[in-house]
Amino acid sequence: MRISVRxxxxxxRTQVGGRYxxxxxxxxxxxxxxxxxxxxxxxALIEALAxxxxxxxxxxxxxxxxxxxxxIVDIVGAxxxxxxxxxxx
Numbered sequence: 001m002r003i004s005v006r007x008x009x010x011x012x013r014t015q016v017g018g019r020y021x022x023x024x025x026x027x028x029x030x031x032x033x034x035x036x037x038x039x040x041x042x043x044a045l046i047e048a049l050a051x052x053x054x055x056x057x058x059x060x061x062x063x064x065x066x067x068x069x070x071x072i073v074d075i076v077g078a079x080x081x082x083x084x085x086x087x088x089x
Contacts, residue, residue, distance in 0.1 A: 001075050001078040001083065002063065002072055002075075003028055003072070003073055003075065003078075004025060004026070004027040004028065004070065004071070004072055004073075005027065005028045005029075005030050005045070005049070005070070005071050005072075005073050006020035006021075006027050006028070006029050006030070006070050006071075007030050007031075007032060007041060007069050007070075007071060008030070008031045008032070008069070009032055009034060009035055009036035009041035010032075010034075010035050010036065011031035011032060011033055012033065013031070013033055014031060014032045014033050014034075015030075015031050015048070016028065016029075016030045016031075016049060016051075016052040016086060017029065017052075017086045017087075017089030018086075018087070018089050019087045019088070020070075026087050027070065028083070028087055030045055030048055032044035032045055032048055036069075039066075042062055042066065045073075046060045046062070049073060049075060052082075053075055053077075053078045053079070053082060053083075054079075054082075055075060055076065055077045055078060059075060059076040059077055059078075060074070060076075061073065061074045061076075
């Protein structure tokens with residue numbers, strides 16, 4: 001499953017849930033405590049998404065947006081219903 005994710009690095013705590021903006025397709029909001037330096041925020045995002053979707057870290061891949069806050073992420077084995085619930089948080 002491919003999903004658009006908006007990352008907020010440097011947050012107080014790491015959490016996945018909520019919707020960024022009102023556009024279509026929906027963009028999942030992810031806050032990570034790691035700073036946006038040396039790829040640490042991307043690694044934290046992968047760990048957070050893997051935990052939120054109940055998959056292994058290797059099942060989560062950033063397809064586009066390595067250096068951008070808005071990314072397209074591929075999550076192998078993710079449940080689309082869970083993605084919808086996360087967007088509604």
